[in-house]
Amino acid sequence: MRERNILPNKFTYPFVLKACAGVGDLNLGKSVHGSVVKFGFGGDVNVQNTLVHMYCCCRGGEGGVEFARKVFDEMCRSDSVSWSAMIGGYVRAGRSSDAISLFREMQIKGVCPDEITMVSVLSACTGLGALELGKWVESYVEKERLQKNVELSNALVDMFAKCGDADRAINLFRSMKERNIVSWTSVIGGLAMHGRGGEAVAVFEEMVRSGVAPDDVAFIGLLSACSHSGLVDKGRKYFDSMRKNFGIVPKIEHYGCMVDMLCRAGHIKEALEFVQEMPIDPNPVVWRTLINACRAHGELELGEKITRQLIRNEPMHESNYVLLSNIYAKMSDWEKKTWIRAAMDMKGMKKIPGSTMIELDNEIYEFVAGDKSHEQSKEIYEMVDEMGREIKKAGYIPTTSEVLLDIDDEDKEDALNRHSEKLAIAFALLNTPPGTPIRIVKNLRVCDDCHCATKFISKIYNREIVVRDRNRFHHFKNGLCSCRDFW
Structure with missing residues (x-):
């Protein structure tokens, strides 16, 4: 078009920018942006919205999201599409906290979100494990009578499942008038994360009976469910059925699930042979x-x-x-x-440092091991020491082998007490009413010592403690964990 000297207009650029987003080429996108400015369309809201979308979709160079935010901040007139594009960009970039902050700013500015915005906000809640904020979003959707289409309903199901309330996720799923394959896989994957393998298998079988053909994502959730619940024989059966019964060629993710399942069950040699x-x-x-x-x-x-x-x-x-x-x-x-x-x-x-996030009064607090940056640090460490004394009286023995340092046992115990999970739990005990559940999110796998200590803490302080780590959920209650020490 340019070679033929045909001038572009404001309708040309959104399509070209969407193409740049599709190929994810940041440098190409910048070049087109330069052309936008050159031909005088930099102030058109539709072109600007597509620029934001394009930069958010491109990961190379100096970071597309930062360029997107610069375009967004310079817009003279932004609409719900602009805000949705920027919020969605933050979510895709793994910057859930920034997405939530921008959503709050959107509300202050009086811009009404639409269903697309709320799907992105729910994804941000999922990333942060922010259940209370997710509940607020659900009530906002109801209050504003936003259309609860299948995408928004799926986002709600996924949020509840991944923020620790699997029962609410299932109830929502059951109430949906329309479902697609994503609806089913969200429930199966959510149950897998909670170690409810038998239920995940039952939902999968129900899906097949209802005439919905499983896809490769459904099998990832199903095999993960078998892995997290020790259902080795069922896992083998379903893996074999992928190709045989459903014509699905296993991908590396499915092989990875099988290796994980065998490893968790202690079948190391079989896992090695499988690989x-x-x-x-x-x-x-x-x-x-x-x-x-x-x-x-x-x-x-x-x-x-x-x-x-x-x-x-x-x-x-x-x-x-x-x-x-x-x-x-x-x-x-x-x-x-x-x-x-x-x-x-x-x-x-x-x-990568271990960190733990906790939501309190719709604010997200993050702790790292040995963290003393919080304004309540003195009280938090006093509570950690109190927790340590109380659980020892109840029979807790520190797992000092988890401390991978050449130091004596006393120093190892001190290091264990400063783990981010324990700091977050102490913070919750100080700032929430007695008997209320505690929910925390860990970026890595929870260690053996913190797992053991949290069981004791749940019993001594009469709290249900829900921990989401990198792999799954642990529901601690009355001295027991839902994973049955199998994780």
Whole structure:
């Protein structure tokens, strides 16, 4: 079109920018943006909205979301589409807190959100584990009589499931007048996260009976459910049925679920044989699953061998070095552990710090291990010490093997007491009425010691404590956990 000297107009650019978003080419998008300015369409609201969308869809260069926000802030006249595009961009970039902040700003400015906005806001609530905020969004949808289409209903089901209220998710699902495959997979995946494998299997079978053909995502949820509930035989059966009964060729994610299931059940050798016989090359995630299982089940030499090979294949991936460092710590080989950490420092690698988020009065608070940045730090640490004394009286024994440092047991206990989960729980005990549930979200897998300690805390303080970690939910109540110590 340009080669033929046909001038673009304000209707041309939204289509071209959507094409740039489709291919995710940030530099190409910037070039088109330059053309927008050159031909004088930079102030058109539809063009600006598409620019925001385009930048949010492009991940390269200096970061598309920042360019999107710059365009958004410079808009003279923004509408609900503009706000929805920017909020959705933050969600896709994993910046859920920014999405919620922008939504609140949208409300202050008096801009009415639509169903698309609310789907993005619910996704942000899901990312943060912000159940109370998610409930508020649901009530807002009802109050404003927004159209509860299947996409919005699915987002609500997914939010409740992933924010810890699986029963509410199921009730919502049952009340839906229209369902699609996403509706079913949201429930199956949600039940899997809560360790309710038998129910997830039942919903899957109901879906098949109702005439809805499962897709590859449904099988990921189903196999995860089998994995988190120790249903090894059922998992094997469903994996075999993918190709045989439904014509679905298993992807790497399905093979990963199978490896995870075998590893959780302690079948390390079978898992290794399964990986070696896979018809597709195992990815690093599969190998890391196997390595973690080797460490958990005492197959340390095998874990070391696999990790060293993984480092040769991925020399710049920091988690591989962390895995090897943890194996050496488990072996009490502090010299090799120190050498690995030094190698990481030389390469400029940093271990992802463990953090825990908690929602209180619609605000999100985040803690890291040893955190003293909170204004209530003094009271929080006093409560942590009190918790430690009380659970010890009840029979708790610190799992000092979780501290991968060459220090004495007393210092290891002190390090365990400063874990982010315990700080968040102490904060909740200080700031919520007795008997109310506590909900926290951990960015990594919950450690053995925090899992054990939280069981005692739930009983001593008479609290239900719901923990969402990287893999699943743990519902602690009266000294027991819903995972039955299988996670």
